[in-house]
Amino acid sequence: MTLRPQSRPVHDLPPERPRRTRLAETVGSWRAALRIARREVTRARGRTALVLAMIVLPVLALSFVAVSADMARLDPAEKMEQRLGNADAELRVVSQGPVTQNADGSVWNAPEDRIPETVTVDDILRLLPADSRVLPVRRWLPLPLRDGTRARDDVPATEVDLADPLAAGLVRIHDGRVPTKADEVALNRAARRTLGVDVGGVLNARDGTRSWTVVGVVELPESLEPMAFLRSAGEPSGSLNHDTVFLVDLPGPVTEDLFRHLNRNGVVVGARVSAPSSPVEAVRPLGNSLGAEEIGTGVLVGGLGLLEVVLLVGPAFAVGVRRRRRELALVAVAGGDAAQLRRVVLADGVLLGCIGAAAGVALGVLSAFAARPLVEEFVFQHRFAGYRVWPAALGVIALVAVLAGVLAALAPAWTAARQEVVAGLAGRR
Structure with missing residues (x-):
């Protein structure tokens, strides 16, 4: 005799919960999970500091590069x-x-x-x-110099009458004054370091026919490479090239x-x-548009940073889950299902990822602003126009940091959802 399963009356089936009710339950579950995560963050301060350090450092570095690159691009x-x-x-x-x-x-x-x-x-x-009014400017002229009996490398020189009012806003004077005679020269900071000559020193031509007295330290904002500035005689001498320009009023x-x-x-x-x-x-x-190579480099660097955070932060979350076995078992005893247990652990990654992203972006922006003079002089070798940030890039970096925190907590979250309740209450693995 074969027993057939009897169909259940339609009116006995549990009613399907409305979508709005399920959404409210999910939001409430996440709110409770985030409160538990906040309590865990303040309680386990050592582990929290370690996780935040591993999230903040790559975010800080990427934010520093993004802000510096944005300030370096001039329209x-x-x-x-x-x-x-x-x-x-x-x-x-x-x-x-x-x-x-x-x-x-x-x-x-x-x-x-x-x-x-x-x-x-x-x-x-x-x-x-x-x-x-016209002021001639000749740029990138070779200036062959000699140091005692040893010939130096040629230093690019700009020939212009910096005493002319038309050139008043062309350079910035850091020390001394601009050349006013044919036997005077001004150097920028990079040339002063390269030549080892300060204001009052003397530069000798390689052929020994003339010398120049250093009277000032000035800079051309568009180029901070080693450069000397000579007094122009009023007319460009020699053959004309595309580096000879005329400033006009x-x-x-x-x-x-x-x-x-x-x-x-x-x-x-x-x-x-x-x-x-x-x-x-x-x-x-x-x-300011980005090429395919720059975009590919940014994606590669961001991907490597994400992988680094996941690999380093994941074990820290795993250790935290093992130490919280009893707490997670109590959540299960109180009626929490596997999804809610996963949310409790994932909330740690969301919370720490958000804190690390905010702190890393803020520190990256501040460090880029603070280190701007050094980055201008030794990296990009030209002055930036103004202080600004790159909101789109910083937003992507912050999202990557949060995503890294969630991915790092993903494997420990699945492990926590599969643990035995009795073993967790007893403190056993």
Whole structure:
């Protein structure tokens, strides 16, 4: 005789709980788990400090790099502010025929067979409105020096009349004064360290024909590499190259007509206002945009940091679960199911991950601001424009830290949910 299971009347089945009720129970369960985690954090201070240290350190390092990189990226307006100083525009002669340029004059198209050999200040003045002033600047000139009987490496030099009012905002003076004579020179801090010469010292040319007296320590904000500054005689000497520019002071604003007039005569213009649109806009540098290589590097570094946190913090959570066996068993006796036991352990990872992320990001931002002068001089070798952070990157770093805390507590949470209640109450494994 075969017994068939009798079907249960529909009215005897337990009613399905509404979705809103299940959500409220889940929220309440997490709230209770977070309260238990907060109590455990204050009770086990040694383990809490260890876990936080392992979470905070990589978050601090990543936040420091992100904030420093964001401050180091200058937009075209900030770059132009460093390049112009008190001038209205920067002119660069690149051709004897018409040229096209992008908005800030950093990219241009010019016929390669029509590059002029020399250009004088009078040539520039003829292209500008009346009452304009011009200051020539020659950059990256080799300065061969000799130290006793030993030849030094060439130091790049900038030839400009820094005593001219037009150059007042071009450099920053740290010590002494700017050169006012042909036998005087100023150095930046990197060149002073490289040459071992301070204000009042003497630099000798490699051929022994002349020498210069160091009269000041100045810097060009756009380049902190070793550099010397010589007094300009007023006209660029020697052949013209693309590193020879002319700073101009105009009687009026830089207009679109002036842009086009100078471009027709082979002059590239850099000004605080954007140049008229041209075909070169299509190849304009992307500025603050990130390339695939930078994104891939960031993902790799973030992934390695996440893996490091999970591998180091996971054992600490496992030790905490073993020490809390009786507490977790009491939760099970009080009616807690396996999911609630997992939430109790996962809440430790969520809470410590949030605390570590907040502390690491805050310390990373503060350390980036504090170390900014050193990072400018020894890493990026140019001055930053302003203090700012990178909210998107910091948000991702914080989320990765929280995720790392949760993943580190995941395996101990599953272990805690599978332990025997009686063994936990007795304190046995």
